[in-house]
Amino acid sequence: MIDTIRTLKKEKDAVILAHNYQLPEIQDVADFVGDSLELALRAASVTERMIVFCGVQFMAETAKILNPDKKVILPVQEAGCPLADQLTPEMLIRAKAEHPHAGVVVYVNSTAECKAVADIVCTSANAVEVVRSLDADEIIFGPDANLAAFVQRSVPEKTIIPVPPTGHCYVHTGFSLHDVAEARARGGRIICHPECPPAIQERADVIASTGGMVRIAAESGLWHVFTEKEMGYRLKTLHPDRTFLTREGAVCHDMKLTTLPILKAALETEEHEVTLPDRIMAEARTAIERMIALHR
Numbered sequence: 128m129i130d131t132i133r134t135l136k137k138e139k140d141a142v143i144l145a146h147n148y149q150l151p152e153i154q155d156v157a158d159f160v161g162d163s164l165e166l167a168l169r170a171a172s173v174t175e176r177m178i179v180f181c182g183v184q185f186m187a188e189t190a191k192i193l194n195p196d197k198k199v200i201l202p203v204q205e206a207g208c209p210l211a212d213q214l215t216p217e218m219l220i221r222a223k224a225e226h227p228h229a230g231v232v233v234y235v236n237s238t239a240e241c242k243a244v245a246d247i248v249c250t251s252a253n254a255v256e257v258v259r260s261l262d263a264d265e266i267i268f269g270p271d272a273n274l275a276a277f278v279q280r281s282v283p284e285k286t287i288i289p290v291p292p293t294g295h296c297y298v299h300t301g302f303s304l305h306d307v308a309e310a311r312a313r314g315g316r317i318i319c320h321p322e323c324p325p326a327i328q329e330r331a332d333v334i335a336s337t338g339g340m341v342r343i344a345a346e347s348g349l350w351h352v353f354t355e356k357e358m359g360y361r362l363k364t365l366h367p368d369r370t371f372l373t374r375e376g377a378v379c380h381d382m383k384l385t386t387l388p389i390l391k392a393a394l395e396t397e398e399h400e401v402t403l404p405d406r407i408m409a410e411a412r413t414a415i416e417r418m419i420a421l422h423r
């Protein structure tokens with residue numbers, strides 16, 4: 128299966144991009160594996176004719192927005208992000224009417240329509256930097272309220288307005304103080320994603336995006352990894368001499384929909400192609416490119 132996928136990829140002039148939460152066999156066959164920011168930056172410099180995105184809708188949409196003339200394929204059309212679905216453009220427009228001087232920062236885990244009304248996009252890797260880059264003292268921030276709380280703690284001089292007030296990811300809010308106590312009893316260090324609730328963030332040793340976790344993992348022998356469980360496979364591949372403990376129940380079901388047979392079929396049929404209205408793409412691109420400019 129893997130050989131067929133590699134042959135098809137060459138024949139079709141395709142690049143396979145995969146998120147850190149994808150199944151191990153998908154990570155193994157991908158050309159590039161990373162966090163949302165790394166994937167967006169990689170997507171911005173693709174030379175191949177076609178991008179096959181092993182991830183969820185908002186990630187493939189971001190790749191399409193950055194490459195309007197390329198074919199971008201999401202192997203499982205319905206692979207979504209329940210967090211992204213919690214924010215609508217109308218919510219942002221209403222918040223803007225209530226806070227006319229506020230900047231609008233939209234997390235990359237959002238629809239293209241929401242990005243189109245944002246001033247700038249951020250990921251969990253650069254949210255603090257993005258918020259600091261704006262002149263505004265008030266920042267409308269959505270949809271993740273836990274990431275918003277993390278930014279508020281890091282940038283106390285600004286007022287962060289979470290929209291919606293309780294936007295969250297079910298995978299990360301599944302971590303509890305019981306998990307912290309268990310980890311403390313075993314020793315080692317806790318690294319958590321900023322989508323975890325503030326009570327977990329406050330007790331963790333390190334808070335990082337999944338890409339940040341890859342970079343920081345070399346610092347310790349034993350890590351309790353408070354994010355989606357496949358991150359453990361990614362970290363072990365890159366740091367085989369370290370130990371990574373994950374929570375079995377921390378599963379993003381949408382990230383598990385892409386399997387090797389489905390990836391093979393996507394390369395063969397070139398389905399499902401990501402398409403978006405031109406106006407939405409143009410407006411969302413401005414907000415995404417503002418973020419990318421901070422990394423040049």
Ligand code: 13P
Pocket residue numbers: 147161162163164236250251252296320322335336337338
């Ligand atoms: P990262 O950008 O840190 O990989 O996070 C993406 C995500 O969906 C977290 O749940």
Ligand code: SF4
Pocket residue numbers: 183207208209210211236296297298299322355379380381382
């Ligand atoms: Fe969305 Fe949560 Fe899955 Fe990340 S882990 S893609 S935020 S549902």
